[in-house]
Amino acid sequence: MGRPLFRLSCSLTDGSMCRVAATLALLTVAIAVGRPDGACAEPPLSVAASLSRAKLERVGDYVRNEIATGKIPGAVILVQQHGHPVYFESFGVRDVASQLPMTADSIFRLYSMSKPVTSVAAMMLVEDGKLRLDDPVSKYIPDFADVKVGVERRGEPALTLKPLNRPISIEDLLRHTSGLTYGFYGDGAVRKLYANSDLFDGDFDNARFVERIAKLPLAEQPGTRWDYGHSTDVLGRVVEVISGQSLFGFEKQRLLDPLGMTETASARDDRDRVLRGRCGAAAARRRADA
Numbered sequence: 001m002g003r004p005l006f007r008l009s010c011s012l013t014d015g016s017m018c019r020v021a022a023t024l025a026l027l028t029v030a031i032a033v034g035r036p037d038g039a040c041a042e043p044p045l046s047v048a049a050s051l052s053r054a055k056l057e058r059v060g061d062y063v064r065n066e067i068a069t070g071k072i073p074g075a076v077i078l079v080q081q082h083g084h085p086v087y088f089e090s091f092g093v094r095d096v097a098s099q100l101p102m103t104a105d106s107i108f109r110l111y112s113m114s115k116p117v118t119s120v121a122a123m124m125l126v127e128d129g130k131l132r133l134d135d136p137v138s139k140y141i142p143d144f145a146d147v148k149v150g151v152e153r154r155g156e157p158a159l160t161l162k163p164l165n166r167p168i169s170i171e172d173l174l175r176h177t178s179g180l181t182y183g184f185y186g187d188g189a190v191r192k193l194y195a196n197s198d199l200f201d202g203d204f205d206n207a208r209f210v211e212r213i214a215k216l217p218l219a220e221q222p223g224t225r226w227d228y229g230h231s232t233d234v235l236g237r238v239v240e241v242i243s244g245q246s247l248f249g250f251e252k253q254r255l256l257d258p259l260g261m262t263e264t265a266s267a268r269d270d271r272d273r274v275l276r277g278r279c280g281a282a283a284a285r286r287r288a289d290a
Helices: 019-025 053-068 114-127 142-146 170-175 189-195 206-213 231-243 247-256 271-289
Strands: 003-005 033-035 074-081 084-092 149-151 160-162
Touching: 053 074, 053 084, 114 170, 114 231, 114 247, 149 189, 170 231, 206 231, 231 247
Parallel strands: none
Antiparallel strands: 003 033, 074 084, 149 160
8 A cells, every 4th residue: 555645734834834734625635645665756647637737727826825925834735536646746845944845755744633543443443353332431441431411501600410311432432422522612611621621731641631531521412413522532542441552552553554654653753754754764764774
């Protein structure tokens, strides 16, 4: 499969410039490309493409304007049709400080990709017979046996805590119907509790993080509403409990390494590797192994 490289994102900046990811999603199709080490040149464009080249160029004009007006530092855009690239171009720089140009092998941070990766890891445990979709989460994380639902009542400042109608299941975690939410959007009382809690205080691991989440009330009864939140964080801890490994250790051994996704990680702290790009990093590894 090679190394999937997620496209359509922002490069390293001194501030938050990720708005382009959502904006360009309306204009282009971002496709993950995997190629073995040493094959990092851009693929030849399809000559039989039926898409209008002139209209595709308008996408590039839009991105160049975003860069020229200081909204983003750079981007990589790939549009494919019937499995063949019809538009593939790099724009701007990958890092504002160094002014290194954006290239086809640039490594990007793409938020929330841990969700599908962790969900696949959980389904692998289901295939292994070690996990069932209808298992209660409390089977693996006992703290969730006593979790309550926070109910707002008009005219009452305090939340009313109600018992669960049924336990949170593994399936709820996978489909975001657990009642767990986020605290950075919405103005409900439960969301405000999340926002003002100690969830992200200090240095913590998944076990400690999930322990903190279990002390907060749910926003809804399990299975009643889709709510984008911390469900996958809890699912990741379930993977750790069952496997006896760290979440990334399990994903690396069972999923990422077998697929050749050696540049994929849950956090990208190696700034030098990011600046060199995927092919530069691969070349450095080969030199080190020689």
